[in-house]
Amino acid sequence: MTGLGTAVREFLLAFADDEHLMGQQHTEWIGVAPFLEEDLAFSSIAQDELGHAAALYAIVAGDGDPVDDDLRIDELAFRPSPGDWRSAQLVEVAAGDWAHALVRHWLYDAAEQLRWEQVAQSSLAPLAEAAARAEREERYHRRHADGLLDVLLPVPDSGERLQTALADLLPLAVGLFDPVAGEVEAVANGVASAPFDTRLDEWTDRVRRRFDVDPSQIQPAPPTGRLERHPDFGPMLVRMREVMDLDPAAVW
Amino acid sequence: MGRTWTSMDDFEAFLDGGGIVEVDDDMPDAYRQAVFAFIEMHANSELMGGLTERDWIPRTPGLRHKMAVLAKTQDEIGHAHLLYMVGADMDIKTRREIIEDLFAGRSKFHNVFHYQAKTWGDQVAISFLVDAAALASQQAVFKNCSYGPYRRILKRIISEEGFHMRMGEERMLRIADGTEVQRTMFQQSLDDWWWPSLQLFGPDSKPGDVLLRWHIKSERNEVLRARWVQKFVPLLMSYGFSVPDPGLTHDPATDSWTSGPIDWEPLKRTMAMRGPDSARRIADAAANWADTHWVRRVLDNAPARAAGVAA
Numbered sequence: 001m002t003g004l005g006t007a008v009r010e011f012l013l014a015f016a017d018d019e020h021l022m023g024q025q026h027t028e029w030i031g032v033a034p035f036l037e038e039d040l041a042f043s044s045i046a047q048d049e050l051g052h053a054a055a056l057y058a059i060v061a062g063d064g065d066p067v068d069d070d071l072r073i074d075e076l077a078f079r080p081s082p083g084d085w086r087s088a089q090l091v092e093v094a095a096g097d098w099a100h101a102l103v104r105h106w107l108y109d110a111a112e113q114l115r116w117e118q119v120a121q122s123s124l125a126p127l128a129e130a131a132a133r134a135e136r137e138e139r140y141h142r143r144h145a146d147g148l149l150d151v152l153l154p155v156p157d158s159g160e161r162l163q164t165a166l167a168d169l170l171p172l173a174v175g176l177f178d179p180v181a182g183e184v185e186a187v188a189n190g191v192a193s194a195p196f197d198t199r200l201d202e203w204t205d206r207v208r209r210r211f212d213v214d215p216s217q218i219q220p221a222p223p224t225g226r227l228e229r230h231p232d233f234g235p236m237l238v239r240m241r242e243v244m245d246l247d248p249a250a251v252w
Numbered sequence: 253m254g255r256t257w258t259s260m261d262d263f264e265a266f267l268d269g270g271g272i273v274e275v276d277d278d279m280p281d282a283y284r285q286a287v288f289a290f291i292e293m294h295a296n297s298e299l300m301g302g303l304t305e306r307d308w309i310p311r312t313p314g315l316r317h318k319m320a321v322l323a324k325t326q327d328e329i330g331h332a333h334l335l336y337m338v339g340a341d342m343d344i345k346t347r348r349e350i351i352e353d354l355f356a357g358r359s360k361f362h363n364v365f366h367y368q369a370k371t372w373g374d375q376v377a378i379s380f381l382v383d384a385a386a387l388a389s390q391q392a393v394f395k396n397c398s399y400g401p402y403r404r405i406l407k408r409i410i411s412e413e414g415f416h417m418r419m420g421e422e423r424m425l426r427i428a429d430g431t432e433v434q435r436t437m438f439q440q441s442l443d444d445w446w447w448p449s450l451q452l453f454g455p456d457s458k459p460g461d462v463l464l465r466w467h468i469k470s471e472r473n474e475v476l477r478a479r480w481v482q483k484f485v486p487l488l489m490s491y492g493f494s495v496p497d498p499g500l501t502h503d504p505a506t507d508s509w510t511s512g513p514i515d516w517e518p519l520k521r522t523m524a525m526r527g528p529d530s531a532r533r534i535a536d537a538a539a540n541w542a543d544t545h546w547v548r549r550v551l552d553n554a555p556a557r558a559a560g561v562a563a
């Protein structure tokens with residue numbers, strides 16, 4: 001393969017941005033989760049997601065041949081202009097409470113499993129390798145979220161909190177499946193096996209079984225092609241860049 | 253049931269002979285209380301230290317850097333987790349009671365975590381100065397610790413803290429070789445964190461200190477403190493930073509550094525929960541704890557198959 005081409009770069013950046021921001025969101029829970037085991041679990045999961053993001057950015061930064069260079073990875077991972085990001089709104093919205101954090105963790109990871117499957121046989125070898133590594137970690141993420149939901153969903157008080165979070169987050173979560181720029185080309189040259197939205201029904205079915213919701217009630221937010229940022233994104237980006245923006249010449 | 257001793261003299265002779273106490277031994281109550289209080293403060297400090305650092309994790313300048321600092325803070329919370337279990341096994345308080353006493357402001361944690369990390373420089377200074385001071389204290393406990401469960405946990409904690417200190421050192425070096433903005437920021441952090449870090453060792457050990465007599469501590473506070481000063485003063489100066497101690501003296505004959513008079517009032521204030529950031533720290537932690545009560549309540553009442561995930 002000689003270079004990724006603009007379209008495939010865009011396709012990979014959308015995935016990398018989602019992984020980065022999902023990890024970013026999980027980092028907020030260290031020390032303030034309901035009990036210490038959860039502090040530890042969320043921070044392990046966050047590290048895994050940030051690691052997936054780093055692997056994807058490294059492929060893009062090296063134009064298909066992953067680089068091991070923090071500065072080049074960070075040039076992509078901290079793009080200053082919100083309009084240049086390709087993240088889904090699900091990972092941009094701030095989780096108001098732990099119910100939202102847990103439900104998002106489940107919704108995202110259910111979709112993430114399918115998303116890695118789309119590139120498990122990728123013609124881009126480093127991407128297929130990243131998919132194999134990611135799945136080894138993701139099965140634990142899913143087991144973690146399911147273990148908690150198994151106990152918390154059937155109880156009236158906690159079940160209601162989780163259903164409220166689900167109602168807030170589901171429209172944004174469906175946005176994970178919005179076609180992204182470059183996907184057509186990525187599928188055409190075997191980087192991905194099929195467009196991601198071909199897996200939407202399977203994911204919706206899992207949501208229905210997990211939360212006992214009627215899928216017809218799932219109203220996706222209007223598709224934006226991932227070009228519009230959630231209102232919570234701006235403050236998050238400022239926070240992420242706060243230290244690096246103190247001095248553009250500094251290396252930390 | 254483990255071992256029993258006929259008298260305190262008998263017990264102390266056992267300790268002096270290098271004896272290791274285990275959780276099921278019939279240890280004297282005064283020893284149990286003293287060891288528990290020590291472990292409780294260590295555990296609380298690991299947790300509050302993690303909370304001090306967490307504010308800056310989402311702002312870490314770099315993606316893989318962010319993974320590293322998150323792993324570091326995760327280690328600190330992990331230490332708290334291990335220590336709370338060791339403490340709870342002593343049958344004085346449950347783990348829940350220890351944490352709730354902390355968040356109610358009823359128990360102690362190290363002075364340094366009564367301050368706020370206000371800049372990224374503070375974050376680096378904590379993993380450099382504070383972690384080094386904590387590590388020195390822990391190593392001195394590990395060396396001769398008579399309480400077996402604590403000693404075994406300390407072995408792991410110390411190996412992880414060694415990594416943290418090296419990580420702090422590496423980050424400090426990058427700042428030292430960095431821009432004027434970085435160096436100015438870090439000097440400010442040194443000015444703010446030098447004295448609290450030094451005070452972390454505590455005032456000179458008293459002659460009758462039971463922690464020394466019962467082989468919990470193996471070295472006197474003033475010895476550990478002097479060694480830390482001796483290590484960090486020349487190191488910081490070699491990178492062109494200054495140490496905010498006007499009374500600092502250098503003995504050219506022995507090439508040794510001695511700190512000036514130490515004001516212990518700031519330390520006393522933190523121990524009375526009146527440190528610069530004590531009230532906010534405790535209030536925030538208590539509010540977060542209250543906000544997630546609904547989760548614990550359900551898990552506490554969950555069937556046994558789910559008990560593995562409950563606190």
